[in-house]
Amino acid sequence: MKITISVIKADVGGYVGHSAMHPALIEKAKENLEAAKNKGQLIDFWVMNCGDDLDLIMTHKGGVGEKGIHRLAWDTFMECTQVAKKLKLYGAGQDMLSDAFSGTIKGLGPGVAEMEFEERKSEPVLIFMADKTSPGAWNLPLFKIFGDPFNTAGLVIDPHMHGGFKFRILDILEGKQVTLSCPEELYDILVFLGAPSRYVIEAIYRKSDGEIAAVPSTQKLSLIAGRYVGKDDPVLIVRAQSGFPAVGEVLEPFAFPHLVEGWMRGSHHGPLMPVPFKNATPSRFDGPPRVVAAGFQLNNGKLEGPRDMFDDPSFDRARERANDIADYLRRHGPFEPHRLPLEAMEYTTLPEVRKKLEGRFEEVK
Ligand code: F6R
Ligand code: MG
Ligand code: MG
Numbered sequence: 001m002k003i004t005i006s007v008i009k010a011d012v013g014g015y016v017g018h019s020a021m022h023p024a025l026i027e028k029a030k031e032n033l034e035a036a037k038n039k040g041q042l043i044d045f046w047v048m049n050c051g052d053d054l055d056l057i058m059t060h061k062g063g064v065g066e067k068g069i070h071r072l073a074w075d076t077f078m079e080c081t082q083v084a085k086k087l088k089l090y091g092a093g094q095d096m097l098s099d100a101f102s103g104t105i106k107g108l109g110p111g112v113a114e115m116e117f118e119e120r121k122s123e124p125v126l127i128f129m130a131d132k133t134s135p136g137a138w139n140l141p142l143f144k145i146f147g148d149p150f151n152t153a154g155l156v157i158d159p160h161m162h163g164g165f166k167f168r169i170l171d172i173l174e175g176k177q178v179t180l181s182c183p184e185e186l187y188d189i190l191v192f193l194g195a196p197s198r199y200v201i202e203a204i205y206r207k208s209d210g211e212i213a214a215v216p217s218t219q220k221l222s223l224i225a226g227r228y229v230g231k232d233d234p235v236l237i238v239r240a241q242s243g244f245p246a247v248g249e250v251l252e253p254f255a256f257p258h259l260v261e262g263w264m265r266g267s268h269h270g271p272l273m274p275v276p277f278k279n280a281t282p283s284r285f286d287g288p289p290r291v292v293a294a295g296f297q298l299n300n301g302k303l304e305g306p307r308d309m310f311d312d313p314s315f316d317r318a319r320e321r322a323n324d325i326a327d328y329l330r331r332h333g334p335f336e337p338h339r340l341p342l343e344a345m346e347y348t349t350l351p352e353v354r355k356k357l358e359g360r361f362e363e364v365k
Helices: 023-038 069-085 134-149 186-193 223-226 246-257 313-330 350-356
Strands: 002-010 044-050 053-060 110-117 125-133 167-170 177-184 199-206 212-216 235-239 259-262 269-270 290-297 302-308
Touching: 002 125, 002 177, 023 044, 023 053, 044 125, 044 290, 044 302, 053 125, 053 259, 053 290, 053 302, 110 212, 110 235, 125 186, 125 212, 134 186, 134 199, 134 212, 134 223, 134 235, 134 246, 134 259, 167 186, 177 186, 177 350, 186 199, 246 290, 246 313, 259 290
Parallel strands: none
Antiparallel strands: 002 053, 002 110, 044 053, 125 235, 125 290, 167 177, 167 199, 199 212, 212 235, 259 269, 290 302
């Protein structure tokens, strides 16, 4: 049976500030998706949050980009915005950049990751959700999962994976894409993935049969809106086991809290900290950036789960290290490389401040 998983997310209001989610928004979203399930539009759903982002995890038979599913997510976020406004939550409706739905939720503000596949005999799926960062945050872990044999033993050992994977990479500035083959074009892939503020992974396919393996969300709010309207706080769907990387191989890269863009005012580098659901509450300097992982077994489209995958002492060291890195970076205060380079700051409120001082500059005599 062909199943579609759609993960659609938006920040429609924070509690308190940008640190977490008010339970009333989760309740409202659940109510809407429950009604859609009762009508038969959804097979199943799960609603959760990472920080101030509301994540709708939905299974259905409509395929990728299905208008009705996008509309359901859009209407749900709109109704949650109303709840957020009533409660005077912070930044109510922040990611809803348009007043009207136009057939797809893409480009309107919310983030979208979707994939369709024939459900296997057993289908473990991992959904990653991050807060206070941007889509490029997945570049390093995805490269390690699908391209690095030091991370993924299966690339060497499992004959179904030994042929490698294809990476579709998006240039978010120019709106162009390229598909490169790993391992043959490994060095070419890294030319792009090493620059995560501009190049992000759109999809990863298994080379032997073209099966979809991973899909992240790629929306960049600042480029949609032309100004800083909150970070993009991306999501990611990864299939695991039996010819895909094992669940443990998929989680392994997150034991290294690599540096990502985001954190306070979307203007700083910080470590990506893997946390259990209950700790998806970025508070210190509005961060540090966080990631949670929800594990599901699909059961004819039904979501058995979630398991809280980072709720495991084996990630304690990563969290400790992330806190050490956070201490170290914070000591830089407003200096680069803690603060992002000037090009990235163009989408923030910094240029407004700079503009005020323009008249004070004189030619060098
Ligand atoms: C980061 C984020 C926050 C805000 C910060 C200032 O993605 O959303 O760090 O940028 O709290 O928010 P304002 O400007 O709304 O006071
Ligand atoms: Mg927010
Ligand atoms: Mg957020």
